[in-house]
Amino acid sequence: MANLIAKEDLQHYFDHFSSVIPTQLVEIEVAGLDIGDQIAAEWVALEGISYDSKDDIIVVDLADEYQHTIKNPQQVAVEEDNDGIHSIEIKCGEGHLHILKLKNAMPLPPAE
Numbered sequence: 032m033a034n035l036i037a038k039e040d041l042q043h044y045f046d047h048f049s050s051v052i053p054t055q056l057v058e059i060e061v062a063g064l065d066i067g068d069q070i071a072a073e074w075v076a077l078e079g080i081s082y083d084s085k086d087d088i089i090v091v092d093l094a095d096e097y098q099h100t101i102k103n104p105q106q107v108a109v110e111e112d113n114d115g116i117h118s119i120e121i122k123c124g125e126g127h128l129h130i131l132k133l134k135n136a137m138p139l140p141p142a143e
Contacts, residue, residue: 033108033109033110033120034108034109034111035106035107035108036107036108036109038104038107041082041084041089041104041107042081042082042083042084044082045081045082045089046081048079048080048116049078049079049080049081052077052079052116053135053136054076054135054136055076055077055133055135055136056074056075056076056077056133056134056136057072057075057077057091057093057131057132058070058072058073058074058075058131058132059071059072059091059099059129059130059132060129060130060132061127061128061130062127062128062130063125063126063127063128064126065126066127071099071129072091072093072097072099074134075093075094075095075097076093076094076136077091077092077093077133078092078094079092080119080131082104087102087103087104088101088102088103088104089104089107089121091131101121101123102123102124102125103123103124103125104121104122104123104124105123105124106120106121106122107119107120107121107122108120108121115133116133117132117133118130118131118133119131119133
């Protein structure tokens with residue numbers, strides 16, 4: 032089920048999300064009529080998500096100090112169920128849809 036997050040709640044929501052998420056991998060797809068569908072990140076470790084209300088941007092922190100920024104978010108929808116959050120869809124001010132698909136990272140096999 033998708034839940035919409037109000038803009039005034041984004042900072043609190045993403046701060047809480049980033050503090051409690053287990054190790055996750057994320058694929059980021061950006062879609063728009065003017066750009067088509069593009070993969071911005073393919074199953075990279077997600078380190079956190081934050082919202083800066085002063086600059087009106089969402090920053091997705093990924094492994095190796097890579098960041099994906101989303102300017103002027105218009106709508107944020109979170110797809111979740113009892114198993115957790117599966118995806119976050121963010122429509123930016125340019126009309127692009129940023130789709131963050133999440134999956135749990137596979138644990139390393141035990142050392143022998």
